[in-house]
Every structure is written in C-alpha cells, then in structure tokens.
Amino acid sequence: MNMTSENPRLRFAPSPTGALHIGGARTALYNWLEAHHEGGALVLRIEDTDRERSTAENVEQILDALRWLELDWDEGPISQASRAERHAAALKQLRASGAAFRDAAAGKDVEAWKAGHGAGRGYRGTPTEEAGAAVRLRVPDEGATVVVDLIRGPISFPNASYDDFVIARGDDTVLYNFAVAIDDAEMGITDVVRGDDHLSNTPKQLLVLAALGHEPPRYAHLPLLHGPDGKKLSKRHGAASVQELRDAGYLPAAVRNYLALLGWGTDDDTTLMSTAELVRRFRVTDVGKAAAIFDEKKLRWLNGRFMREMPLEEYIAAVAAHLDRDPADPALRAACEIVQEKAQTLEEVWPLIGFLFEPPVADEVAWRKVMKPDSGPMLAAAADALASVEPFDPEAIEAALAPVLDRFEVKAGKLYQPIRVAITGGSVSPGIFESISALGREKTLERVAAAVERLAAAATDE
Numbered sequence: 409m410n411m412t413s414e415n416p417r418l419r420f421a422p423s424p425t426g427a428l429h430i431g432g433a434r435t436a437l438y439n440w441l442e443a444h445h446e447g448g449a450l451v452l453r454i455e456d457t458d459r460e461r462s463t464a465e466n467v468e469q470i471l472d473a474l475r476w477l478e479l480d481w482d483e484g485p486i487s488q489a490s491r492a493e494r495h496a497a498a499l500k501q502l503r504a505s506g507a508a509f510r511d512a513a514a515g516k517d518v519e520a521w522k523a524g525h526g527a528g529r530g531y532r533g534t535p536t537e538e539a540g541a542a543v544r545l546r547v548p549d550e551g552a553t554v555v556v557d558l559i560r561g562p563i564s565f566p567n568a569s570y571d572d573f574v575i576a577r578g579d580d581t582v583l584y585n586f587a588v589a590i591d592d593a594e595m596g597i598t599d600v601v602r603g604d605d606h607l608s609n610t611p612k613q614l615l616v617l618a619a620l621g622h623e624p625p626r627y628a629h630l631p632l633l634h635g636p637d638g639k640k641l642s643k644r645h646g647a648a649s650v651q652e653l654r655d656a657g658y659l660p661a662a663v664r665n666y667l668a669l670l671g672w673g674t675d676d677d678t679t680l681m682s683t684a685e686l687v688r689r690f691r692v693t694d695v696g697k698a699a700a701i702f703d704e705k706k707l708r709w710l711n712g713r714f715m716r717e718m719p720l721e722e723y724i725a726a727v728a729a730h731l732d733r734d735p736a737d738p739a740l741r742a743a744c745e746i747v748q749e750k751a752q753t754l755e756e757v758w759p760l761i762g763f764l765f766e767p768p769v770a771d772e773v774a775w776r777k778v779m780k781p782d783s784g785p786m787l788a789a790a791a792d793a794l795a796s797v798e799p800f801d802p803e804a805i806e807a808a809l810a811p812v813l814d815r816f817e818v819k820a821g822k823l824y825q826p827i828r829v830a831i832t833g834g835s836v837s838p839g840i841f842e843s844i845s846a847l848g849r850e851k852t853l854e855r856v857a858a859a860v861e862r863l864a865a866a867a868t869d870e
C-alpha cells in the first residue's frame with residue numbers, strides 16, 4: 409500500500425457514547441490487521457468531545473471489548489478532549505491567517521442566504537468582530553475537494569456546494585470535524601480506515617487539513633454492515649455489541665475470522681483462517697464496495713469449527729472461563745472431552761454437560777416423545793447390563809448394550825434415546841456411551857432406575 413513513505417500509522421477512534429458494536433469492532437479489526445500486515449502502528453483515540461454522552465463507563469466498555477477481541481494498540485488510549493489546547497492553537501492559527509473567521513449568522517440567516525443564492529450553493533459567511541459568534545472555515549468557491557478512497561477510488565465534492573462550515577462554537581470549543589482533522593495530522597496518521605457513514609465528513613476534514621497546510625492521510629471508507637434481510641445491522645439481527653458476542657459464547661478468534669470476512673474476501677464468508685493468516689493476507693485495498701451481510705448463523709457455524717479444532721487444553725480453559733469454574737477440576741476436563749465435538753458456542757456447553765454435575769431436570773416434551781410403553785422393560789434390561797460391565801468405558805458400555813437391542817429387536821435410538829432422557833433429562837447430549845461413562849456407574853443406574861419407576865407408576869395410573 410505504502411510504497412514511498414515509512415511504516416504506516418493507523419488509528420481506531422471510537423466515540424464512547426455506548427458499547428462497541430459489531431460494525432465498530434470490524435473497523436477496529438481492519439485497522440489492526442492493516443497495521444500488523446504493514447508493520448505499522450495502531451493508535452487508539454477516544455473521541456470524547458461530546459462531554460454529555462461520553463462516559464468513563466463507556467470508555468471502559470470499549471477497552472474491555474477490544475481486549476476481549478485481543479486487538480491491542482501501540483499508542484493510547486488518547487483522549488480527544490485532552491487535546492483541547494492543540495485544537496485551540498490550530499483555531500487561533502486559522503483565525504490569524506484569515507482562513508477562519510467569526511460569523512454572527514444564526515441558522516435562519518444561513519437559510520435566508522441560501523434561499524437567495526439558488527439550490528445546492530454552500531453558504532458564504534460574513535466576518536464579524538462580535539465576541540461569542542461561531543467560527544467558520546472559509547471554503548473556496550472554485551474547484552473540488554477530492555477524496556481518494558482506497559476502496560472506492562476518487563470521489564469529487566464541488567467546493568461551491570459546501571458551506572463555510574462551523575469549526576468552533578462561540579466559546580471557541582471546537583467541533584468534531586475540526587478536532588478529527590487536527591488529531592489525525594498531529595498524530596501522524598497515514599491511513600484512516602473507518603465506516604462509510606463518515607464519507608460525507610471527509611471533504612470537510614480535507615478542507616481543514618488544507619487550510620492548516622497539512623498533508624492529508626489516505627482514506628478507506630468501509631461499506632456498512634447489513635443483516636441477512638438486507639437492512640442496516642441492528643439489535644434485531646441478534647447480538648449487537650461485542651460483550652453480547654462474548655456472553656453468547658463466541659471465541660475471539662472466531663469473531664475475528666468472521667468479522668474479517670465481512671467485506672473482505674467475501675467470495676466465501678465461511679473460510680476458516682487463523683489470525684496469523686488474516687494478518688498475512690489482509691489488505692484494506694481488497695475490501696469490496698458493497699454492503700456486507702452479518703449473519704449470526706454463519707458466525708455460529710464458524711465458531712463451532714474453531715471449538716472443534718482447538719487443542720483440548722485451550723478448550724478446557726475457554727469453557728472453564730466462560731462457566732467460571734476451575735479448569736483443573738477433573739470432572740470438567742472429562743466433560744470437555746466428550747462435548748468438544750458437539751457444542752458450537754461456549755454457551756451451548758453447559759446445557760450439554762450440566763447433567764454430569766447436577767441432577768437432571770426432566771424435559772417433559774422430550775420425555776413424552778421418547779418414553780414408550782416398552783421403554784421401561786428395555787431400560788431395566790439396560791440397567792442390568794450396565795451393572796456389571798467392566799471397565800466402565802464407552803467401548804465396553806456399547807458392547808454391553810448391544811445384546812439388549814437384539815433381545816428387544818429394536819433399532820439403536822429406541823433404547824439410547826430413553827437412556828439419554830433418563831440420565832440427562834433431555835434428548836440432546838454428547839455421545840450416549842461417552843455420556844454414560846462420564847456420569848459413572850452409580851449415578852447412571854440411579855437415574856435409569858428412577859425412570860423405570862416413573863414409567864411403571866404411569867403404567868399403573870392408566
């Protein structure tokens with residue numbers, strides 16, 4: 409990307425007005441990937457100039473989300489508000505040179521001016537010495553401001569259509585587009601990668617940079633994220649914030665993989681890639697122009713693949729952390745071994761292994777569906793077979809139960825589903841022989857006996 413100059417400097421610049429959402433997380437990731445790919449630096453800038461909406465809790469939540477995603481930064485977090493003196497100095501410089509001026513015009517004055525100057529014409533202000541008037545940047549009438557976007561190519565904005573726009577309020581506190589432009593320049597940012605909802609701000613930032621005599625950075629505006637229904641991504645499409653993804657039991661590596669594919673390499677948005685591979689292959693210039701679809705079903709599928717392919721020790725650590733349990737607990741380790749193939753998210757793990765730790769809670773729908781009149785005698789026969797099997801491991805258990813199938817002349821499910829409901833409470837669990845073995849002989853026999861009893865009681869009731 410950067411043929412002539414030194415290592416690039418990127419920045420992620422969230423406004424701490426809420427949690428970090430999926431779109432913001434993708435922006436952070438793309439900046440991080442580009443910085444790592446190019447051997448550059450990533451600066452974290454917190455755009456907290458909106459003093460009412462920016463809270464310390466929101467900042468903490470964003471940092472927490474980035475840490476969970478394992479997206480680290482090289483510099484910062486730098487508070488934009490803390491740079492007020494730098495912004496004031498730039499304002500002073502522009503006022504001294506005449507590039508910016510106070511203008512007493514109110515909104516209605518601007519409208520009246522525009523009404524008299526024809527449609528699409530940007531407002532041109534009148535300098536005043538009146539204290540307390542807002543400060544506007546002088547925008548040339550001629551020419552165009554061209555955003556050379558790394559994704560969309562050059563986009564030309566005619567200067568005449570831009571107002572002499574307000575860069576500072578009457579009390580000299582600066583406005584957003586002014587602060588961003590100064591910060592990008594003074595932090596030596598070479599590449600601005602952000603959502604394309606900011607594209608209309610970019611000409612204003614370029615005009616500020618030009619007025620201050622700064623070289624502009626390169627820009628890449630990322631296409632928006634949509635839900636599978638084609639609408640702008642929102643809460644109704646599932647998890648919306650990074651914390652919600654974490655609580656839903658996704659793995660950071662899977663989330664990085666999936667987010668990376670949203671807009672980049674979209675020929676196949678289910679390709680499993682390690683983060684090292686993403687760093688090696690990612691180029692912001694390869695991001696597509698079309699809106700990308702965030703489909704939680706695909707994330708879930710991809711997450712399941714990461715879960716299955718993780719080394720067991722890592723898997724145990726992740727499950728233990730998610731469940732807030734001791735990773736050294738032998739029962740948890742045994743449970744992890746049998747569930748790893750089965751769960752697509754960490755959140756799905758406990759419902760599949762909870763029966764190993766707690767008495768099962770009968771799922772009545774599953775009970776009615778699975779338990780038939782002949783289930784009682786079959787379960788009793790299974791209990792007999794399990795009472796003496798040695799060792800109590802999956803192979804021996806399978807071998808011991810096979811004759812029961814033959815004796816009752818039934819297919820596997822007719823016996824194994826009732827056993828499953830009896831020992832786990834429900835009809836979904838890890839492999840039945842593994843489940844029986846992990847539960848142990850004593851508890852298995854107890855639970856099967858309880859089911860036989862319930863079936864017998866139900867039979868006499870009829």
Ligand code: GLU
Nearest residue numbers: 421422423455588602606
């Ligand atoms: N603070 C802006 C936001 O959170 C981003 C600004 C930028 O990247 O230039 O949307």
